[in-house]
Amino acid sequence: MSRVLTTSTQLPDYAVDRQSAGARVLRVLRKDRLALFGALLIVLVLAAAIFGPWIAPFPEQGAGVTDAARRNLAPGGVNLLGTDQLGRDVLSRILFGARPAVTVAFAVVALAALIGVPLGAIAGYRGGWLDNLLMRITEIFQAFPPLLLAMVVVALLGPSLMNAGIALAISWWPWYARLVRAEAAALRDRPYVEAARSIGVPAWIIVPRHVLRNCLTPILVQATVDIGTVVLAAGSLAFIGLGAQPPEPDWGLMVAEGRGAIFTHWWISTFPGVAIFVTVLGFNLLGDSLRDLLDPRQVKR
Incomplete structure (x- = not known):
């Protein structure tokens, strides 16, 4: 029993070192100029989202x-980026x-993760017929390109x-399910998970405490990249008339209104397209x- 208890206290192979997290942030931002540039772009976009109306x-x-007297004005003067066909x-x-x-x-991204992460964790940890059933359902959704499936649903x-x-x-959650399923399948045979099972810890405690915690790194990375991708996808739906509708101020809709x-x-x-580009670039x-930053197995910079 003493050996089991000792094993159960071992840290996972890639648990995040909380004490060095702050130092790692500073090291990455100091030496990786692209990381700093991306962070600045995100701050700029979030500032516009929060304080834009003011x-x-x-x-x-x-x-x-609208202001018909100021239609199609070129950038400069009072209108720094110009006006559109309706004088806006x-x-x-x-x-x-x-x-x-x-x-x-x-x-x-939050809704997709809430659906996909638990399903992937259950499938990867349980295995067997439940894993096969959940993954076959996931593959049905993945058989369609995400944007095409979203167009059908809209x-x-x-x-x-x-x-x-x-x-x-609806079109995004399968990617989180497959990602977490692969991580959970690799984690279920780790010594600290086996030790927890051997002392009678139920699965509903093991999965969130020992499995999901050690899936946070790939989930956070995937979610961060997906935020920019979703901005692009939402703009694409608006561009073809399936997203935001006039007169809502939507970047994709603005691109569509000026394409003629x-x-x-x-x-x-051009300028709404640049806004989409900056957002996608920053989050990527x-x-x-x-x-x-989050994976200590990476070589220190």
Whole structure:
């Protein structure tokens, strides 16, 4: 019994060293300029999402107020990024569009993780017929490209920003289930998990305490990268008319509204597209740096 108790107290092979987490953050940001650049981009996007309605030059245009006398003005002067076909300030609408873009992205990733992570953990830990059943269901969803599946779901539910978020979550959860399933299958035979089982600890305690805790690193990395990808996917749905609807200030919708005049009034579509690009780039760079930050098996920089 003493040997069992001693084994059960061993730390997992890649448990995060909490005492050195702060030092690791500073080391990564100091030596990895791309990580620092990605973090700054994320701060910029989040600041726009939080404070956009208060710092927008024309706050009334967030609700779709138009000004026909100022249609298609080039960037400069009062309108730093120009105006669109309805005289709305492009910069103001980009700032207003940051909040729904970020909110939907975080909500989609959270909902997908809430569905996929428990299913993957149960499948990987239990194995057998339950694992086969859950993975076959997962493969059915993965048989369709995520954006195509989301388009089908939105077409059934009706075009709106909320329905687009639901559709994206439905198409995103299988990737978390497969990711966690693989990690849980590798962890279930580790000594500290076997020790917990040998002293009678039930599965409903082992899975969250010993399995899910050690899946946090890949989950966090995947979720960080997915936030940017979901922003792009939500913008794509809005671009084809299946996401946010006019007059909502949505980046993808703004790109779609200006595509017909891209050669004469390029700023209408270009600047919202840049906002999407900056968001995706920032979260991808941040996700890559999180992998180095949270996994102590990586070579120290």
